[in-house]
Amino acid sequence: MKILVTGGAGYIGSHMVHLLLKNGHRVAVLDNLENGHRESLPAEITFFKTDLRNLAETEKAMASFQPEAVIHFACYIAAGESMEKPFLYFENNLLGGINLLEAMRKKNIGKIIFSSSAAVYGKGKNKPLKETDPIAPSNTYGETKATLEKIINWYAKIYKIRYVAFRYFNAAGANYGIGEQHEPETHLIPLLLQAANNRRKNAFIFGDDYPTKDGTCIRDYIHVTDLCQAHLKALEYLTDPKNNSEIFNLGTTEGKSVLEITELIKKTIGRNLRIKIAKRRPGDPPFLMADITKASKMLGWRPEKSLEEIITSAWQWEQKLASNKS
Ligand SMILES: NC(=O)c1ccc[n+]([C@@H]2O[C@H](COP(=O)([O-])OP(=O)(O)OC[C@H]3O[C@@H](n4cnc5c(N)ncnc54)[C@H](O)[C@@H]3O)[C@@H](O)[C@H]2O)c1
Structure with missing residues (x-):
């Protein structure tokens, strides 16, 4: 087509x-x-x-x-x-x-x-x-x-x-040798990976006082x-x-908090992260997870990749970006 x-x-x-x-x-x-x-x-x-x-x-x-x-x-x-x-x-x-x-x-x-x-x-x-x-x-x-x-x-x-x-x-995540490259970057996973790769001094968590299990926002990463x-x-x-x-x-239906993503990144890439807690950003909702029953029934679609695959592919991309820029 x-x-x-x-x-x-x-x-x-x-x-x-x-x-x-x-x-x-x-x-x-x-x-x-x-x-x-x-x-x-x-x-x-x-x-x-x-x-x-x-x-x-x-x-x-x-x-x-x-x-x-x-x-x-x-x-x-x-x-x-x-x-x-x-x-x-x-x-x-x-x-x-x-x-x-x-x-x-x-x-x-x-x-x-x-x-x-x-x-x-x-x-x-x-x-x-x-x-x-x-x-x-x-x-x-x-x-x-x-x-x-x-x-x-x-x-x-x-x-x-x-x-x-x-x-x-x-x-989130990357494929085909390309990846996420927003300027300025506002998305959590690339921000954390840039911090882990010393391309950013600190990664910020915007708000740890939300009514969620650990106080940070819950999102559904696909x-x-x-x-x-x-x-x-x-x-x-x-x-x-x-x-x-x-x-x-x-989406995937699975919600992960910002702190959970931070921990998973540390575990997956084996590096530490410098995190700072900052004020909430205006307009950031506490929870966003998708019910995907409709897409799965009507389109025959289901997500296949895990959060670990998202992080690993985004990390490979982050390293490529960093080496291109150095
Ligand atoms: N990234 C996410 O997690 C996410 C989540 C929900 C929805 N979306 C939606 O997905 C879409 C793509 O997001 P993305 O992360 O790839 O964004 P992006 O900023 O990387 O890509 C947007 C592209 O649109 C181009 N563009 C912007 N305004 C234009 C205009 N007036 N004329 C021509 N080109 C223009 C930009 O140059 C850029 O290449 C957007 O509609 C966004 O709202 C993204």
Whole structure:
């Protein structure tokens, strides 16, 4: 299939591109490279250095590649920053998303997979969340995801567009010789590994006074390859015209606290970690774990990789990054 991947030079998008090529798909990436890495992408893809906030340029890329489906990763992703700079998040994530849908409509592209987020659930609760749980984001990043889910749903109602929206929990791990490379990094596992590798003085734990078993936040970490495999299933699902648009959680159901991850990292890589406890970050919910019954029943998908595999692969990537930078 011909697939356009927006944000394909970013962390999850670049893993998706490698997996799509391995499975025989033809791929184009649309990315403005603001937070992406061209070198993470194989040479044989078509690349559009385009900003989704520019409708005319987005339409041009769509017309030139004429994809059968779009996978939409491109946006700003830092929940904490979204509370300091809400305008940037509303502008980039919503305007970018609307332009993409409009370009798809104009060029008659009928399938989209959208990267939504567990951030739509807001505070979460002390058990795995179902897709039917209340939508109540506690940061403006999550609000942009919840809003774009609704806008895509209107496009699906009004036009011949069908979609799968995936609410990712915490993506982590690495594959294909590439990995996570956010600047600044805000995600726990790469931050801890950078500290273990002496590329960062301390790793911070933001809040140890949450109502959880050890006072630190509980999250559901899923290997980036497992996440991308679900998108292959979604492409198959959307290929059958009888299948309706759907929203699915993607996680593992298993919640781990920040302290548990810290201990597991120490054990897995055999190094010590310098940890500092800092204040809570605004908008960080105490619990976020996924109930994945729906994706497993309707898409036949299940995550396969363990937390140890996540940590080992992310550690290999961290060491490669460190040696490239030295
Ligand atoms: N990483 C996670 O754990 C996680 C969790 C939940 C949801 N998500 C979602 O998954 C998607 C990918 O996340 P990621 O971690 O790979 O992020 P990332 O920042 O690594 O990748 C995003 C990519 O989008 C590009 N981009 C941003 N705005 C753009 C624009 N206006 N036009 C063109 N390109 C633009 C960036 O240059 C970057 O390459 C995002 O939609 C994010 O919200 C990620």
